Amino acid sequence: MTEPMDRAEESALWRHWRAAVVNAAGEAAPGPDPLLLAAYAEHRLSETAAEVVEAWLVRHPEAIADVLAAGDSNAGSRPIQPPEAALGRAMGLVPDPDPKVVPFRRPAGPQVPVWRVAVGRIAVAASLLIVSLVGFTLGTDAYTSLLNGDQPTSVLSQDLFDPPSGIFSGFGEESSS
Amino acid sequence: MADAIDVRALTAGSKAHWDGFVRRYAGLILSAVRSLVREGTEAEDVLQEVFVRLCKDDFRLLKTYDPARAGLSTWLTIVARSTARDVQRRHRPPQSALDDVPERLLAVVDVHAEPLKLPKDLLSPRQQLVLTMLYERDMDVADVAKTLGVDPQTVRSTHHKAMLKLRAHFGPERQ
Numbered sequence: 001m002t003e004p005m006d007r008a009e010e011s012a013l014w015r016h017w018r019a020a021v022v023n024a025a026g027e028a029a030p031g032p033d034p035l036l037l038a039a040y041a042e043h044r045l046s047e048t049a050a051e052v053v054e055a056w057l058v059r060h061p062e063a064i065a066d067v068l069a070a071g072d073s074n075a076g077s078r079p080i081q082p083p084e085a086a087l088g089r090a091m092g093l094v095p096d097p098d099p100k101v102v103p104f105r106r107p108a109g110p111q112v113p114v115w116r117v118a119v120g121r122i123a124v125a126a127s128l129l130i131v132s133l134v135g136f137t138l139g140t141d142a143y144t145s146l147l148n149g150d151q152p153t154s155v156l157s158q159d160l161f162d163p164p165s166g167i168f169s170g171f172g173e174e175s176s177s
Numbered sequence: 178m179a180d181a182i183d184v185r186a187l188t189a190g191s192k193a194h195w196d197g198f199v200r201r202y203a204g205l206i207l208s209a210v211r212s213l214v215r216e217g218t219e220a221e222d223v224l225q226e227v228f229v230r231l232c233k234d235d236f237r238l239l240k241t242y243d244p245a246r247a248g249l250s251t252w253l254t255i256v257a258r259s260t261a262r263d264v265q266r267r268h269r270p271p272q273s274a275l276d277d278v279p280e281r282l283l284a285v286v287d288v289h290a291e292p293l294k295l296p297k298d299l300l301s302p303r304q305q306l307v308l309t310m311l312y313e314r315d316m317d318v319a320d321v322a323k324t325l326g327v328d329p330q331t332v333r334s335t336h337h338k339a340m341l342k343l344r345a346h347f348g349p350e351r352q
Contacts, residue, residue: 011312013343021297022305034255038247041255043326054302061309062262064316068324069209070254079204080211086221087203090228094195 022058031056037063041070182249188236199228202253209254210261223261227253230260299346304339307332 032040032053039045040053057064182201186194203224210223231239242252300308303325310316310324322329 010340010343013340013347014308014312016347017300017343018305018309021299033241034252034259035241035243035246037255038252041251041324042247044247051302054306058302058305058309061313064306064310064314064324065212066255066258068320069212069258070251071323073205073209073250073254074248080207082203082207082224083221086224087199089225090199090203091196093228093232094190094192096192097190 031060031063037067038070041067184239184242184244184249188240190236195232202250203228205250206253206257209257213258213261213265219264223257223264226264227257227260230256296346299342300339304335304342307335308339311336 036045036049036053040050045053057067182198183194187198206224206227207220210220214220214223238256242249306325307321310321311318316324318329318332322332325332
């Protein structure tokens with residue numbers, strides 16, 4: 001566009017003017033919001049609105065690359081493939097309002113009629129009753145036969161109150177001798 | 178990339194739409210910040226930070242997006258790069274290039290007892306931006322034209338007129 005000598009001179013002129021006017025003015029207004037910058041990148045702004053963005057870009061030249069990159073974002077360049085872990089972390093930022101929790105249910109067995117259940121329970125109750133009655137009868141018979149004197153009373157009472165001789169009795173005898 | 182995302186359903190908190198949105202645009206965000214942060218963990222941290230910003234406070238930032246004003250990819254690229262710069266500022270000590278610091282701050286003794294009386298509206302914002310891109314960002318004319326949405330000849334013309342004004346203004350001072 002210009003000769004190197006001219007370019008150096010022009011660059012110096014611009015820097016001189018910038019230092020005196022742009023930098024000296026300080027920060028004036030807050031920057032444009034991302035949507036305004038995006039609209040600028042797509043050249044959708046009116047001349048007046050674009051001037052505001054351009055004045056801000058002169059003070060923030062680092063954002064010029066953002067505008068250029070944003071303009072290129074629709075160019076169909078191949079995006080980077082993000083790792084699945086990073087995708088999972090980002091997806092986890094929004095919780096599922098209706099989590100699909102499957103309630104635990106017992107596996108459904110064959111349908112048993114109510115009468116069969118009732119008969120089963122009655123049978124269990126009846127067998128318990130029979131066992132109790134038989135046990136009571138046997139105990140009563142044994143007691144009655146003891147009272148009728150099949151064995152001497154002294155033997156019976158000795159069996160009842162004296163502990164049977166066991167291994168400890170032999171051990172005690174050895175220790176005493 | 179065609180922007181066929183239902184933003185209304187997204188900001189309503191639809192999990193299915195959010196997951197689809199993340200899967201679709203995560204790659205674009207990583208591409209956008211590639212030149213600003215290191216690939217790998219740092220880029221993934223920025224990616225997460227972008228999505229956090231988008232859904233924070235009941236999707237406040239995402240609700241500001243208006244498809245009638247700009248494409249979603251364009252808007253997301255701006256948001257992503259801005260986020261990357263903020264993350265960089267948080268993690269790195271502040272530095273500024275010597276050229277970016279005003280001379281009055283660098284001078285030990287203020288030699289300009291009287292400030293230069295320069296007309297602030299000597300150059301239009303467009304002319305200033307063209308000179309900034311050419312002389313500070315070292316962009317070529319084609320990229321400047323692409324950024325501004327004009328043809329390269331318009332950029333050359335804008336540059337030429339701006340230089341004429343500067344020369345006319347500083348010419349008498351330099352002599």
